[in-house]
Amino acid sequence: MGFVGAGYVAVRHVESLARLDGVRITAVTDPRVERMERFARLTGARSYAGHEDMLDHERLDAVYICVPPGAHGAPERTAIERGLPFFVEKPLACDVTTAEGIAELVRDAALPTATGYHWRYLDTVERAAELLADNPPLLVLGFWLDRPPGTDWWLRQDQSGGQLVEQATHLFDLARLLVGDLEVLHADAARLPGADGGEIHRAAMSSLRFASGAIGSIAATCVLSHGYRMGIEFFCSGRTVTLSERELLVDEGVRRWVTTAQGDPFLREDADFVDAVRGGPSQVRAPYAEALRTHRIACAAAAAYTGAKGEVSVRG
Numbered sequence: 001m002g003f004v005g006a007g008y009v010a011v012r013h014v015e016s017l018a019r020l021d022g023v024r025i026t027a028v029t030d031p032r033v034e035r036m037e038r039f040a041r042l043t044g045a046r047s048y049a050g051h052e053d054m055l056d057h058e059r060l061d062a063v064y065i066c067v068p069p070g071a072h073g074a075p076e077r078t079a080i081e082r083g084l085p086f087f088v089e090k091p092l093a094c095d096v097t098t099a100e101g102i103a104e105l106v107r108d109a110a111l112p113t114a115t116g117y118h119w120r121y122l123d124t125v126e127r128a129a130e131l132l133a134d135n136p137p138l139l140v141l142g143f144w145l146d147r148p149p150g151t152d153w154w155l156r157q158d159q160s161g162g163q164l165v166e167q168a169t170h171l172f173d174l175a176r177l178l179v180g181d182l183e184v185l186h187a188d189a190a191r192l193p194g195a196d197g198g199e200i201h202r203a204a205m206s207s208l209r210f211a212s213g214a215i216g217s218i219a220a221t222c223v224l225s226h227g228y229r230m231g232i233e234f235f236c237s238g239r240t241v242t243l244s245e246r247e248l249l250v251d252e253g254v255r256r257w258v259t260t261a262q263g264d265p266f267l268r269e270d271a272d273f274v275d276a277v278r279g280g281p282s283q284v285r286a287p288y289a290e291a292l293r294t295h296r297i298a299c300a301a302a303a304a305y306t307g308a309k310g311e312v313s314v315r316g
């Protein structure tokens with residue numbers, strides 16, 4: 001494997017890949033040289049000045065692309081040109097156009113891909129899917145009420161795409177996975193007073209309608225200094241089903257039970273990708289085309305308040 005990007009999430013994948021038989025990480029590129037060198041020491045990978053240089057000099061089986069949202073596009077296109085399967089972290093880009101273009105190239109090249117919608121690999125999400133199939137929700141409420149992550153690019157609109165696209169995309173993905181097709185009816189957002197024009201909105205709300213007839217909303221804020229609440233609630237006949245990354249809570253009033261998530265969803269998603277790279281039947285839960293459907297929804301919500309027509313146009 002080669003890595004494009006050697007930051008937080010790249011190291012998270014390294015920890016998982018180290019637990020899989022027969023996987024070696026042999027190459028890395030990151031413009032932040034100290035990070036790249038730390039990653040190289042950790043994995044034994046050779047360092048490169050850029051992804052083209054890396055792919056010109058290495059014989060890789062696949063690439064992990066773990067860059068900030070605004071840096072997507074060129075790494076994926078170069079991997080596809082070389083016929084290399086790739087794993088790409090969410091979100092697919094800051095905008096829809098970049099991701100649509102890559103999806104077309106992936107389809108034409110028929111390459112295995114995987115994306116970082118790792119909540120799909122939580123055992124509690126599997127259990128919630130069974131509960132919701134038996135008793136579908138009429139109302140869905142998602143929350144990402146958090147502090148800003150410590151990365152330097154995250155608060156910049158042209159680099160992250162904003163909180164709905166960057167973070168709450170996990171919730172849009174769960175809503176699609178567990179309730180089905182949906183559309184964004186309305187969305188709005190607020191900036192901190194005095195924030196400069198390039199900074200993301202610090203609060204955002206979107207209202208949703210599902211093809212099933214259910215309604216919902218996803219709310220996000222990053223004005224806090226601590227992680228307050230990240231999860232999604234489904235209101236069904238006589239029952240609520242609440243998911244966080246840590247647990248599943250089912251509440252029927254007279255009866256209430258909590259199930260703690262077991263296992264490592266990163267390990268499971270990385271194992272599925274490695275199997276697909278090896279040519280086995282793909283068990284990947286969010287290949288590129290599937291992730292694009294979620295990305296379109298998150299971008300449609302953001303477009304409602306960024307003013308972009310049909311997409312979040314934050315480039316240039």
Ligand SMILES: NC(=O)c1ccc[n+]([C@@H]2O[C@H](COP(=O)([O-])OP(=O)(O)OC[C@H]3O[C@@H](n4cnc5c(N)ncnc54)[C@H](O)[C@@H]3O)[C@@H](O)[C@H]2O)c1
Pocket residue numbers: 004005006007008009010029030031032035051066067068069071089090091116117118151152166
């Ligand atoms: N699935 C998850 O739950 C999860 C968790 C954390 C991060 N992520 C996603 O992973 C992505 C990266 O997040 P992070 O926390 O690792 O950020 P990070 O800032 O820690 O790391 C990103 C790295 O990419 C490098 N980079 C930028 N442009 C590059 C380029 N053209 N080529 C090579 N490297 C480049 C940066 O220098 C940086 O070191 C984000 O999209 C984020 O949403 C997903």
